[in-house]
Amino acid sequence: MTTRAVTPTASDSGIGPHPDGRAAVEIATEAGRLLLTHRAGLAEPDADPTRIKAAGDRLSHEFIVAALAERFPDDAVLSEEGADDRARLDADRIWIVDPLDGTREFGEMGRTDWAVHVALVEHGRLTVGAVAIPALGVTCSTGDTPIRPAPLRGSPKVVVSRTRRPEPVMAMATALGAELVEMGSAGAKAMAVVRGEVDIYAHAGGQYEWDSAAPAAVARAAGLHVSRIDGSEPVYNQENPWLPDLLICRPELAGTALEVLAR
Incomplete structure (x- = not known):
């Protein structure tokens, strides 16, 4: 986890620690590890970045969907890489997932600005979120405890x-x-x-x-x-x-x- 510089405490926001928050962090983080291992193939002399990016999207999607199904079999899932099952519209709990956010950056060795997103919506309200930045070894989540930043000085x-x-x-x-x-x-x-x-x-x-x-x-x-x-x-x-x-x-x-x- 990472410390972060933000203003109020999590309790002021209406979103904070949640019993399923740990699962979101673990799933996003593990998907990121799988992507890092897969991305290492870009270093091969005959690497095809287009194929590796497409395979990375599928790999992360399949892992996250399977992990959510195992832990939360009754929940709906909306993923960028999956078919949209409209049954989600009547679900009380739905996980909204981007298995690989920043596919272009993922396909460029050395770039760290790509992510994995796992969020939970309950009764229309966001209650859980985890964003892994795998190349930095960081996962930020709704369960983290923020700290107050120094006052803004100079230009934002x-x-x-x-x-x-x-x-x-x-x-x-x-x-x-x-x-x-x-x-x-x-x-x-x-x-x-x-x-x-x-x-x-x-x-x-x-x-x-x-x-x-x-x-x-x-x-x-x-x-x-x-x-x-x-x-x-x-x-x-x-x-x-x-x-x-x-x-x-x-x-x-x-x-x-x-x-x-x-x-």
């Missing part, structure tokens, strides 16, 4: 994609006089805020529930602001899992960030 840091920089996000960064930090996957970006490495992660332009469920749960448990970019609550286990935008940031920056993002 905004984490952005290497390749896609939506205009609303860039306008927000400009308005805040922010320093830009490039990073890959959504999970890695969100956990950079949780861990106090950056101050804001804003996404606009397209995501699904599995991209944000676990990161949102962990960030909220850490006392961070979590919302859509219009300030509304992200809602999970919807018929259409498209959930295109997200804001995770230090609470004291949320007002300005939301004001600019809404323009």
Whole structure:
């Protein structure tokens, strides 16, 4: 586990320790270990990165789904790599999984900014989240105990994609006089805020529930602001899992960030 620099305590967030939280951490962490072993094949002289990335997605998906079925046989699962069983819409408990978040970064030896997401939604509410960053040997979860950070001094840091920089996000960064930090996957970006490495992660332009469920749960448990970019609550286990935008940031920056993002 990792210590993280965030503001309030987990008890202030409505998400905290949960009896199934340990299972989420163990499953996400073990999936990450399997991916690291599989990824070592990229170092082979005749390695095919496309094949290795696709096989990694399948490997992690199959492990996580089997592990959840063994521990929680009555629960529904929504995974990026699996068929969408609409029976989940009537389930009281559903696990939302991204077996390999940041497939592009996973396929580049030496990159650490990819993740594994495991989240639990109960009666429409996020209650458990675990985000493994396997290449760093770190798993952040809703069961961790956050610490209070030092006051923000100077310009905030905004984490952005290497390749896609939506205009609303860039306008927000400009308005805040922010320093830009490039990073890959959504999970890695969100956990950079949780861990106090950056101050804001804003996404606009397209995501699904599995991209944000676990990161949102962990960030909220850490006392961070979590919302859509219009300030509304992200809602999970919807018929259409498209959930295109997200804001995770230090609470004291949320007002300005939301004001600019809404323009």
